[in-house]
Amino acid sequence: MGTETDGDSPFESTASYEQTPLEVYQNKFDRAVGGPLGVLWEDYRGRFGILLVGFYVLMGTVGVALVPQPKPNMGPRYVQPFQDPNFILGTDGLGQGLFSLMVHATPPMLKMILAGAIFANLLGVSVGLYTGYVGGATDKAIMSFVDTLNSIPGIPLLIILAAILEPTNPFLIGIILSVQRWTGRVRTIRSQVIPLANEEHVEAARALGDSKSTVLVREILPHLLPYIFIGFLGGATGIVFASVGLYFLGILPFDTQNWGIVLNFAYEQSGAMYSLEAAHWLLVPLVTIVGLTVGLTLLAQAFDQVFNPRVRARHRARGTDPGEEADEQEPTTSDVGRTRVE
Amino acid sequence: MAYLRDRLIQAVVTIWGIVTLSFFLNKSLPGGPIEALQADIRESPFKYGLSQNPSQEDVNRVIEGLVQIPPDKPLWEAYVDYVTQVFVEFDFGQSISVAGGTDVMPLILQRAPWTIFLSTVGLLYGAIIGILLGSVMAYYEGTKFDIGMSVSIVLSRSIPYYIAAIFLLFVLGFQWGWFPTGGRVNPDLEPGMNPDWVISVFYYATLPALSFILTGFGGRALGMRANSIRLLGSEYIHNARLRGLSTYRISVTYLARNAILPIWTSIVVSLGGLLGGSVILERIFQYPGMGDLMFEAARLRDFPVLMGALIMVTFLFVLGTLIADFTYPLIDPRADMKASRE
């Protein structure tokens, strides 16, 4: 932003131009996503994460078209993995190819994640934004409600809801799974909004008469993008956990196989626990599930590394931050023999 | 003191909230308990001790006995009735599934201690291991040990606890036979506080607790590590060293003591996750606790039990958080009792 000084005193100056909301967002996007994306790739965790998650997304989109639908008796039962080229991961007790099972179970999972994460974030962020900004009695009331909901342990609540509603649509399931989750988002977002709400540019916008929503969207929201991103990923992991868990318990109704169901079958029906022969029926979904969650977690960790200013500052101080040009002096914080050089 | 008072009020509000929620779930959701009951009673009246073609009155009476909600009374009255029943008489109604319509409350109370036991064991051990590990990691920061541990922690946190449970059960329980594969205590032993029995209880609880511990310790460790590292550069630590204090003294009283503070409440909050997760865990290990009760109830659509268990679990969680809040000032002399901790 350029400034021009008025002739008389250095204290009076006007800005040369104003940023339109689009430019604000573009700017933020570049700084918040574009740049860090490159850094993410550098970080081995980010790279792994991107690869892993990308793999699953591929499985769920392209893979579904390429890999045949699982059906009972597509092949002999209990084929061991890596034996038969037709069934790379072997077959289960019903003669279904495990690889097909895994692949075709991915789209519902992805849908659930999407629906759930979007729902939780949408609700959580908007409520968090609003209540953090408004403060006062409204804030107290809303937070009381949020805290109450937050105090209900997730799984029992989900069980009850699932038992009552018996949902089958993966999008709907995703939303239900997030019912408890969005409350956590509210707290996080709110704690970020509170300090921001007092900053100058927000005050300025308010003084200029901008409506509340304009202020929220233009001035505050851009700063929150990093947290929203990370929260999105965290929520995704949670949804995978919860959905697999509930399917495994048999509480959620199913029409097609998915990871949790396969686990369920393996656990209950095969005696896979007892014998090594059917072990792969158990282990394949296990590994598949863990693969996705590990990928998501790695991504989240890498994001956190990128966005967390305190971590970055510490790295800068130690001189170990990759690609950070330190033009400030090194010996400012606790470095040289833990004494402060003044 | 004001802060604690707020927390107490919030706790009460939460309990009230969950009871209200339970009431509404019972009453209003389509496919909800009351409707289901109505249908079921008409279909098989004998199950409920009624003769063929029962009158509406009879049906209502039965429902009221079971769910504590008379279906035809006006909303307000029914609500007040319900709430009084719950709070004053601790009467959650009667189980649909258990023979003879046993009262829900005793059922739950019978199972609850086991779940509490399991959760507490998991929590305590996980916390202690995590804290110790985190401190050690901070001390050896940057070494292979630290890095290696960090990586394993990332992995272990990505694995849902029930998957670890299945895996542990499979390997350590069935395949290698090191640990029992179900139940909570050796049925041949005389129950009571005798050493054999107590040891057996712990023995049976090992695998379930381990599942929690192995997947949960990482969070504590990382938090502890981060806090410790942050504190290591502090002036007061340097000062303590200059004064000649032993490494042990510094690690415990100067470092760890302060590093724990931020994670204290989060440790107890994780209790909620443990209580909720007990549903799946107890199912996997055939551990007859409250979680298992919930599972069975969900399967049989036994709503009174479900609701009762939900309320109980929430209550336990709220109790846990209150304990955390009330004990925090004991360890942190700075605890600002006046303002709300946001």
Next chain:
Amino acid sequence: MTASVNTERTGVASQETVLEVRDVSVTYDTARGRARVLDDVSLDVHRGETLAVIGESGSGKSTFGSVLMDGVEDPGITSGEVLYYPESGGEPVDITGVSSRKLRQIRWEEIAIVSQAGSNSFNPAISIRRHFTDTFRAHDVSREAGLERARESLRELDLNPQRILNAYQHELSGGEKQRTQLALALVFDPNVLVLDEPTAGLDLLVQQRLLGQLYDLQEEYDLTMVFISHDIPVVAGFADRVAVMYAFEFVEFGDAADILLSPEHPYTRLLSQANLGPDISLDAVRRIGGDPPDPVNVPSGCPFHTRCPIADDRCAEEKPELRADEADTHEVSCFYPDTAVAEIPHSGGPASGDEQ
């Protein structure tokens, strides 16, 4: 080492050395290169004197203070020797090379430090009393005897022992914290006391009071004090000798009166100009242009040449050594001290008169 009150005053600062710093450097490695926060520094501290070390933020003076008790921690590396003479005419000990047990006996019992007024030397989770008792235990002093001494120490600084010992760090005001730190540092009756910006951030009245107490304490305990500050007026009435630091080394050094009234190094002269005081108007204050030196990248030749008004080519290439000036009143590291005196104006004398 028992606690005892030294009632004998050995008079004004002797010429006898109590600490000898020889060619000490402190370095540590960063991503950008090796940082040198103390550059081949040598200095003698005389028994019983008050030595002021002056410099701006980032000049290395705090590191110097640390070095006096070998207090520089990883990743900093200390090279060189620091010799400590325990008693008059005794054998010196190189504290940088001594065993950790001996070091523990020297630190706090013989040489103690009080850190910056803004920083926090106290563990927020434990009481002040605990700090004292922990220190006693570490030095094999009985708890009762130690606490007796602690109370005495606190009383001397106008603090209520009962209240202070029971308090936690956050319950004390800035001035109280500093004085408590001082009491803790003096509890074993050390010979040398290093004070790193003890008055920074305290209000004027509190500052004055603290300085007064320091003066009295020095008399009573025959302390040698190394007083580190960026604020010249604070040390003006107090110091026996002054050492000026710039770019991690000493650029001027000598008797206080000399250095403060007629400094010869351009930096010292400019420094006096840069100080604000009640009788200096805003436009008279001249800032020293340019940036403070970067420990990884110290300017070639004379480190001050990039900001010096009288610097020439020689200054950019050759590095001046600390050596006695013509009148032999003090040591300067500059090629043109006379030019400096002639061309750079100097507001002579302590600005706000902190005479004790």
